Amino acid sequence: MYELYYWPGIQGRGEFVRLALEEAAADYMDVGREPDGMAVMISLMEEASIKTPSFAPPFLKHGDLVIGQVSAILLHLGARHALAPVDEAGKLWVHQIQLTIADLVSEAHDTHHPLGMGQYYEDQKPEAKKRSKEFCEERIPKFLGWFETILTRNPEGSDHLVGNGLTYADLSLFQVVEGLRYAFPNATERALGGTPSVVALHDMVADRPRIAAYLDSDRRLPFSEEGIFRHYAELDA
Amino acid sequence: MYELYYWPGIQGRGEFVRLALEEAAADYMDVGREPDGMAVMISLMEEASIKTPSFAPPFLKHGDLVIGQVSAILLHLGARHALAPVDEAGKLWVHQIQLTIADLVSEAHDTHHPLGMGQYYEDQKPEAKKRSKEFCEERIPKFLGWFETILTRNPEGSDHLVGNGLTYADLSLFQVVEGLRYAFPNATERALGGTPSVVALHDMVADRPRIAAYLDSDRRLPFSEEGIFRHYAELDA
Missing domain, CATH: 3.40.30.10 (Glutaredoxin)
Known part of the structure; x- marks a missing residue:
């Protein structure tokens, strides 16, 4: 438990x-x-x-x-729970991908709070707009492009980030795509147009029976403007 | 090699x-x-x-x-290299501390680039000042205070962050103290006044023979305003 x-x-x-x-x-x-x-x-x-x-x-x-x-x-x-390879190299690679996802998540957070958490978004809107512009134009394409690259380089095929089975990195990339689509729909769809393997992985995860059941349950909370991925239309450049 | x-x-x-x-x-x-x-x-x-x-x-x-x-x-x-415990719990705890240090490092970086890396510091000085104020007043004391807490709670004594031997987390905390002292000398000394175990750990690491020799060699580069920890006097609130 x-x-x-x-x-x-x-x-x-x-x-x-x-x-x-x-x-x-x-x-x-x-x-x-x-x-x-x-x-x-x-x-x-x-x-x-x-x-x-x-x-x-x-x-x-x-x-x-x-x-x-x-x-x-x-x-x-x-x-x-067998959500990572057992060999040391595979374990490290899944972890490295997760750490890069964590960096992306922090940057996504900073788009609405570039001056820190001590002030409300409403008090840092001009700064949020500047930070979000770079995030949408440079960072989203760079991160999603990196995921696409590693998917296409996976010797076992592009169905998974690592090896030929599901890992926690796959689950996390699914969540990142969900979050980016919610927060920055325009910028994200633009970037995803060039990353078909990322889109396919997202869809594969969404279709897994336990994940699909979870997403359909009330255990899955909705995205909102209290979380990390927030949708403010004015920031979606 | x-x-x-x-x-x-x-x-x-x-x-x-x-x-x-x-x-x-x-x-x-x-x-x-x-x-x-x-x-x-x-x-x-x-x-x-x-x-x-x-x-x-x-x-x-x-x-x-x-x-x-x-x-x-x-x-x-x-x-x-025996810079972490061999048991799973100890290994995870050292890693958790390292991940928190990584968060601190990212925040230290954002003090001079709150709007992102696409613009020079000189082009985001007012925003850097606001972000640094919160970092100096809230974040530095909170992070250093957390390190002090975990040092004093270590069942094996406050000489090390984890267990009774040196780990990579100790080395990283040393580097964080070095960096914060360089970048924000006033705010950092103020905070370190309340965290004597952190200061002692920093000094212990600096005195280790191999670290001391390294710090004294030309392999150790100086801090500068090209790195992560940058000293801009106007940001040291």
Whole structure:
């Protein structure tokens, strides 16, 4: 039994963990969404007996382990639920892709908060517009182009990012495409026009029975302007 | 024999890898700093036969492996050179700390480039000032405070971040303190006043024979306003 701790009401960074847990059909509780879940999470964050406290949610409790940072959580889940290769080289490659996805996610966040989290989006709109212009014109095509390149270079075929089976990197790339399409529909469709393997991978993941059931359930929260991928039409250059 | 590929002339993200290689007394070549090293690096980045190309430098070549992303490189080096615990929980915890350091490094970068890398610092100074204010007042104390907390909670004592031996996370925290002190001397000293264990860890790492020899050599590049940690007096709130 896993306990996932994350802010309720948003997909956010927690969603990368949820997708892995759902695909694995793992027994888990999304604690932040339970009654009093937030209070439990906050108290756990301040609990001195936890020797491995996380800097920020999400974190995953699994027996005695308390693991923070999405990429570290996925490293753990990937090994336990066959969502990563068993060989060292494959394991590192999946992880490297995940870390690059994490960088993309941070940049997507910064588009609406270039001056930091201390101010509302409404108070940094001109700066957000400048940052988003570069993100839409340079960064989205560069990241999606890199995913396309590694898919086409996969010696085992372009159906998966690594090897010939599903990994947590595939699940995360699905989520990135979902998020970018929500936040920056124009810029994203433009870029995806040149990355057919990325689109195919997204569709393959969406069709996996457990993922499809999850997306159709109320466990899947909607995107919103409280999360990381936010749609502000004025930023979609 | 390792080959490190990174931009010449700056410490940057490559420095976290260099510190681990130096502490391990590993045989490595800093390819970007060799004659024609940049040409070799660029051609390798575009070489279609590389099945695991990195999104950006640094990357490490080790036999058939080509590993990108600092945290993935350190995961590999940590296991090979006893710079991480061998048990799964310890390995994950060191990695989680490294990932949090990577987040801090990205935020430190964004202080001088809040609108993105497409414009010079000189063209985004007002925005850099706003972002740096929050970084100095909120983020530096929060990150350093978290390191202090985990040091004091370490069941094996506060000499190391994890367990009772040196890990790559210790080396990286040393580098973060060095970088913050260079870039934001006022804000950093203020915060370090409340984090004596972090200061002690920094000093312990600096005194390790191999690290001390490295810092004293011309292999250690100076900080500069081309790197990630840049000193602009006007940003040091």
